[in-house]
Amino acid sequence: MSTQPLTLAAVNRMDEEAFVTRFGDIAEHSPWVAEEAGRARPYPDREAMVAAFADAVLQADEDAQRALLLAHPDLAGRAAIAGELAPESRSEQAGAGLDRMTADEYARFSRLNAVYSDRFGIPFILAVKGATKDQVLAAFEARLDNPADIEFATALTQVQRIIRFRLEDRVSE
Template sequence: MDIQVVNAMNYEEFVNVFGNVVEACPMITAAVWTDRPFTRMCALEKSIGDFIDNLPRSGKEGILRCIPDLAGRDLLRGTLSLESQGEQSRAGLTSLTPGQRSQLSELNASYKNRFNFPFVICARMNDRDTIIQQISSRIRNSPEHEIKLSIEEVKKICHLRLLDIFNQVPKAIKL
């Protein structure tokens, strides 16, 4: 997709195309539509990132609550978004052993109980072992630190989803 095409989209087209770059949060892309015209994909990405960064803590927590549990009930029910389904599959979360599934389910529940939002990690940049290690480690973080880390993970997911839409191959991903 070409940036001129993006800039020519009406509101509905824009939200339809970009509405899930932040999982289940089309209101974010709806809000940044007014920032057009964008000079490049990175300008659109910056606009989304700035919108998220300027939200109060409650807004950031709201975004995080929209993220599905990794290898959770939505995956098992087949109700994940196509993007999340592909991301979790590439990370090996669709082929967990019963022991790994149980472990991840327990970790997800403990994490959610502690922070009141699901564990968020860019699954496409990790594998199942790293994900399990990260959730085990990050559960000890302070809520403030975990919100910050989780929002950065949301932005990584957004970046990769934008690349998919723009049909670009990531040359280097800045972490």
């Protein structure tokens, strides 16, 4: 993937295959989000593109939404340790300091990931860009008390924030 952001005009000129190739990984291992969002082109501005991706997530049925959530890696989990994260996930987690944790911090994250997953049946999802590991931990612990339906909706909102950040990195105004 090129590191140069695309112009919106270039995005709007792409055929469907090129669009999905370029943006199919915006939503973690869920190219269907880009396929659906691409149908809203041409986008008048980047915000409309972000909204099309968000709408694709919100308009999906609950099974597709759950699959999207399940496609996300645990924060500071096994995939991170094994070096199996997607490049953007790796960068986002590193930016929050999740790649530089003490053994105690890693153990705490592992415990919270397990408790959260057992309680809600999905991984804990937080748009960590701009956050510190302490802020991530605080959010983790605060959200454990949410009712399941609220937490499902919160996780979807966090996916939409992740999508926004990634699109802002890839597409210029």
